[in-house]
Amino acid sequence: MSASWQRKLADGRIVLVDGGTGSELVRRGFRLSELAWSGLASASNQHLLTEIHADFIRAGAEVITTNTFGTARFVLESAGRGSEFRAINERAVRAAFAAREATGADVAVAGSISCVPPGLDLDAYPDPDTEARDYRELAELLAELGVDLLVLEMMQDDEHAVRACEAAARVGLPLWLGLSCRLGADGRSLVGFDYPEIPLETTLAALLVFEPAVVTVMHTPPEAVEPALAAVGSLWSGPVGAYPVLDTDAPDGGRTPPVLSPAGLAEHAARWLDAGARVLGGCCGASPHHIRALREVALGYGDGSPGDQPR
Numbered sequence: 630m631s632a633s634w635q636r637k638l639a640d641g642r643i644v645l646v647d648g649g650t651g652s653e654l655v656r657r658g659f660r661l662s663e664l665a666w667s668g669l670a671s672a673s674n675q676h677l678l679t680e681i682h683a684d685f686i687r688a689g690a691e692v693i694t695t696n697t698f699g700t701a702r703f704v705l706e707s708a709g710r711g712s713e714f715r716a717i718n719e720r721a722v723r724a725a726f727a728a729r730e731a732t733g734a735d736v737a738v739a740g741s742i743s744c745v746p747p748g749l750d751l752d753a754y755p756d757p758d759t760e761a762r763d764y765r766e767l768a769e770l771l772a773e774l775g776v777d778l779l780v781l782e783m784m785q786d787d788e789h790a791v792r793a794c795e796a797a798a799r800v801g802l803p804l805w806l807g808l809s810c811r812l813g814a815d816g817r818s819l820v821g822f823d824y825p826e827i828p829l830e831t832t833l834a835a836l837l838v839f840e841p842a843v844v845t846v847m848h849t850p851p852e853a854v855e856p857a858l859a860a861v862g863s864l865w866s867g868p869v870g871a872y873p874v875l876d877t878d879a880p881d882g883g884r885t886p887p888v889l890s891p892a893g894l895a896e897h898a899a900r901w902l903d904a905g906a907r908v909l910g911g912c913c914g915a916s917p918h919h920i921r922a923l924r925e926v927a928l929g930y931g932d933g934s935p936g937d938q939p940r
Contacts, residue, residue, distance in 0.1 A: 633776070633864040634692055634737050635803070638843065638868045645929040646692040646739075646872055646909050647685035648915030656664065656916070660853075663745040665708040670714060671720035678721065682728030686736055687919035689924030690910065693728065694741045694780055696721040697771065702763040703755045707747035715770065722774040739780040739805065740771030742797055742920030744789040749823065754789065764796035765891035772800040783809040783848050789834035794839045799812045806841035807872075808832060809848040810857050817858055822848060829857060833864050848912045851889060851897050858904045870908020871901045875915050887914035891922035 653665035654913045657677060662730035664668050670678055682693050698717050705711045709762035725738045742764065746753040754760055768779060775925065779797045784807055797804055809822040810820045812830045837844070844865050846857040851873045861869055877889035889897070898909050 632737070633735050634778075635842070637691075638907055641865045641907065643902070643930065643932040644691050644869070644870070645689050645691050645923055645927060646910030647682070647690040647694060648872075648911040648917065648920050649875070649913040650678070650681055650694065650696050651698070652876060652913045653684075653916060654678075657681070658764060662699070662708050665699040665704050665710070668704060669694055669708065669710060669717065670696055671724060672710070672717050675720045675724050678724035679727045679731070682725050683731050685920055686728055686732045686734050688920040689927075690736065691734075691909075692737045692778075692910075692919055693725055693737050694739045694742070694782075695725045695771070695776065697767065698741045698782055698899040699745070701767050703759060704747050706861070707753065714766075718767065718770055722776060726775075730782070731854055737776075737777040738772075739778050740768075740776035740802075741782055742767055742771070742793055743782045745783050745823075746789075751823070754850065757792070758794045759788065761792045761796060764793045765799065767799050768796045772802055777780040778803040778805060778842070780805040780807060781841075783822065784836055785809045785832055786824045786827050787831050793834055794836055798839050803842040803846060804839065805843045806836055806839070807845045807847040808836075808857065808861070809851055810846070810855045812856075814827060817856075821858055829860055832865075833861065837865055842848060842869070843868045843870060843908055845872060845908055847872045848874045850874060851894070854897065854901060857907060858901060861883065862905060868907050869905055870910070871898070871906050872908070872910035872915070875898075875919070876913050877905060883908060887916075887919075889914075890920075891916075891919045894919050895922040895926045897913040898923055899930070902926070902930050914933050
């Protein structure tokens with residue numbers, strides 16, 4: 630188990646996370662599922678997942694996230710693969726561990742859990758008891774498989790996100806809370822990325838009670854990250870971070886090109902560091918090139934050894 634990220638954050642240093650596994654899969658020829666996104670990749674492309682994780686590690690990532698964002702049982706069932714729940718998740722975790730072993734790097738493996746519904750259809754959630762049970766099942770399996778921490782991604786409401794956080798909190802691993810938001814219609818307020826009727830403050834109030842180790846602003850457009858960090862900082866005194874979304878869904882089921890180049894992301898990241906962020910990375914659209922650019926920003930910021938280059 631790697632705890633380097635904990636020591637670095639305790640010292641006020643910078644920790645780099647990886648980029649968009651799903652968008653990297655697409656870039657390398659994998660077609661996402663309409664219902665489970667990248668969740669099915671480990672069933673047929675475990676080696677490709679390992680390559681992607683390893684490339685992010687070589688770029689400087691010190692925390693890599695398992696490809697389990699879309700692998701809760703109810704999501705897999707929507708894609709007709711519910712019976713493969715354990716196998717798909719085991720293969721996804723193994724891919725991350727294989728990348729760590731292949732690079733010889735001291736990186737942490739974070740088990741990703743999301744509460745986004747199948748196909749982003751907000752009417753596709755199962756009943757509350759089933760939903761909560763499936764989050765518990767995934768959290769317990771990830772812990773059993775040996776991940777170093779759990780990262781809750783795209784938390785953006787005060788109902789489904791609460792169920793996911795409750796499930797993750799039960800297993801006793803460190804938790805990262807990943808908030809997903811955007812600017813509201815007025816151009817100033819912050820609302821859930823897929824829930825424009827829910828203010829970010831409402832989500833924060835519902836989720837900070839789970840005492841995360843880190844709070845990140847993730848899958849959030851770059852222009853909303855800085856005000857979101859300020860909103861988090863007004864209610865939370867612990868470590869904060871940012872890994873924004875850089876692309877969007879394309880009409881053909883793929884992804885659009887990133888809206889920010891690696892240099893462009895680096896410019897934003899320098900401001901986020903000034904705003905107090907100590908965890909940096911990227912979400913959809915962020916390639917190993919983006920993470921390498923963030924590594925240079927961290928080095929220039931005075932952090933001695935973020936993401937030391939492994940072999």
